[in-house]
Amino acid sequence: MERILKLWRRGLAVLFAAWLFAEPACLVHAAESYQMVCDGDWSLLNNADMQAQMQYVFSQVYPRLVVRWGRQDERRQEKVRVQIVLQAVVGEKIVGGYTPQEQGSRERYIVIGAEDNNRRQDRLAVLVHELGHVVECYDDFWSDWWTESLAEYSVWRYFNWTEPQFMTMNDNGNLFNVDLLDPGWKDWGWAAYGRSELFFTYMDSRYPTTVDASGKRIYGLIDAIHFSIQEGKIQNDKMDNPQFNAIVKKITGLDNMEQLRQQFVSELETGSWKFNGFAGYSDNVITENLPGVKNPSYPSQSFAGNLCNGAIIYRCSGASSEHSIAEFLVDNDLDTKWSAAAADANRQDEWLGKDLQHYVVLDLGNEVELDAYAIYHAGIKEDSSLNTVKWNVLYWDSAAQEWMTIDMGYVNKANADITTRVFAPIRTQFLFFGFVDSDWTGSGNVNIYEIVCINTKHMG
Ligand SMILES: [Zn+2]
The missing domain is CATH 2.60.120.260 (Galactose-binding domain-like)
Incomplete structure (x- = not known):
């Protein structure tokens, strides 16, 4: 189910003025094995540079998403068709974008509405969010919160927090930083577009996927749940779903996700868990050293107020x-x-x-x-x-x-x-x-x- 991407709270534009000084890297460094196929009418986008920016973001972010969460079977997800239309409509509702299935295939493609995108301040995040859905590729899964939350976490983890210029800014004009004391992170109501990114970060921090000496992945919490959904072993994310809870129990020892959320809240309040960017996360090894993809610089949290931090x-x-x-x-x-x-x-x-x-x-x-x-x-x-x-x-x-x-x-x-x-x-x-x-x-x-x-x- 696709709905409008939530507007970044207080978000301002992500600017690409670094390109003032450098030719667009998409022409040089695009990952060869993945291809964004431009479809529809790209002239509807009011920024002539938007296609190059989207191609560049695709080349850097999509390979990370595929290697972390892509299908483990024969469906290779190498090409993604991105169609620009005047308005993306799901049901009766105009949305930022959505990810339907290709005709006669279970592969996904992306539709982005130009009118909405032209107004947005997080234009590139729309693409990354939908790429998250392409990679999820869930066939028979009814989701109240997981599907959209993982797509938002895709934006947060593999786009925003990889480079300072991919971060949104807050209303201080500051680079995005996370006030860990903001109550909005703690209780987002298990809603599809709630502020779940910090909770997902917590899951990857406390129950990470690791890679053993032979290169085999030992799934942490997010990946164990995600791949079970992808393989059709979990049908919904209701709090009393026994298949879902069995995984939570096995990995965390807790009975369900709500108990884990309470543990997360407690750790936030006591300060025993903090977020300071993704440097050092044990699963980074999965998404680093990908052909044609620059390794993230992993910006850390900026101290409130210092606009030069991490420059x-x-x-x-x-x-x-x-x-x-x-x-x-x-x-x-x-x-x-x-x-x-x-x-x-x-x-x-x-x-x-x-x-x-x-x-x-x-x-x-x-x-x-x-x-x-x-x-x-x-x-x-x-x-x-x-x-x-x-x-x-x-x-x-x-x-x-x-x-x-x-x-x-x-x-x-x-x-x-x-x-x-x-x-x-x-x-x-x-x-x-x-x-x-x-x-x-x-x-x-x-x-x-x-x-x-x-x-x-x-x-x-
Ligand atoms: Zn979505």
């Missing part, structure tokens, strides 16, 4: 060693720092032609609104003579297609160990920090522990 280092002037890379500027960890000596800077680099000793360009993953930045200089841990002295801060204005100034030649006159600067709000994805004098000794070495940017209007 990509678009370019920088170098680093002294692998232990002092510029990524440490944006890891929300004041114990790590970016360090680069004068000799580490590549003097051929055009960015250093502007009287800079060092520089770093941050890609925030999405266009966000911000009105303040902070630099945590060396003095927070070391001698204050190593503090940065004079710098420029620019941001990329995507409408004007040029760098605009936030600070030019700003001088840390008081030699503060932390500098905070507040300015009129701007919107950008890219920040350029150029260091004119990178310490007081004149060595040309730069040592900075963290760069933070925030939107002060949204700070508690």
Whole structure:
């Protein structure tokens, strides 16, 4: 049963402005064994780039979904037809998309409604959600909650939380982060479009699928249930279904899913279980190192407010060693720092032609609104003579297609160990920090522990 994909709470657009600087990777890295066949009228989509974006997302996400949850039999699910129509209608209802069976076959294809998709802020998530249904491929299963929840978890796990730029943003303009204390995660009413993603995350965390030395998978909770449904061994997800509960009992020792949900709630409340991204999950081995698919960077939870957390280092002037890379500027960890000596800077680099000793360009993953930045200089841990002295801060204005100034030649006159600067709000994805004098000794070495940017209007 297909219905409208729920709108992301407070979601804003997932932007792909990183493509400003790189040719679309779909042309180069598409996984060869899987094919998205474009059908219907793609000109109905009002963003001319949407087809390339969907092809790219398909090439990266669909192989992960197939290898994790795809049919284990002869049905190979290699090609997926995606049909764009003006309105996707199920029954009498206009939906974002749906996944019917191909005529004369049990394979699924995807129908996406252009009118709905053109209005959405999570346009690509619609495709991924439906790909989740293609891979589920349940034939005779009546679902109140499982089928839609697993499709939503497909979006969450194998799209949103794989790369910062695939995350939605919340109403602070922040990258998506999960308030583990939000009661909405705890009791989503076993509804088809409830906020079940964190519960599914919990299942994969506490009862994971593992892979033994011979490469054989030992199913955890989600996979044991999923493959039993796919094989026709479970007919519904009612809380008193004995086939369903037998699996829950075998793997968790609990009598049913409701008991497991209560355990999840208890662990959330006591803090004994936390979500901080999917790095380190034991089943990652299944979805990594797939041909033509980039391994996820597994972004971690951002601290509320820091828009630079997890930013990509678009370019920088170098680093002294692998232990002092510029990524440490944006890891929300004041114990790590970016360090680069004068000799580490590549003097051929055009960015250093502007009287800079060092520089770093941050890609925030999405266009966000911000009105303040902070630099945590060396003095927070070391001698204050190593503090940065004079710098420029620019941001990329995507409408004007040029760098605009936030600070030019700003001088840390008081030699503060932390500098905070507040300015009129701007919107950008890219920040350029150029260091004119990178310490007081004149060595040309730069040592900075963290760069933070925030939107002060949204700070508690
Ligand atoms: Zn669905």
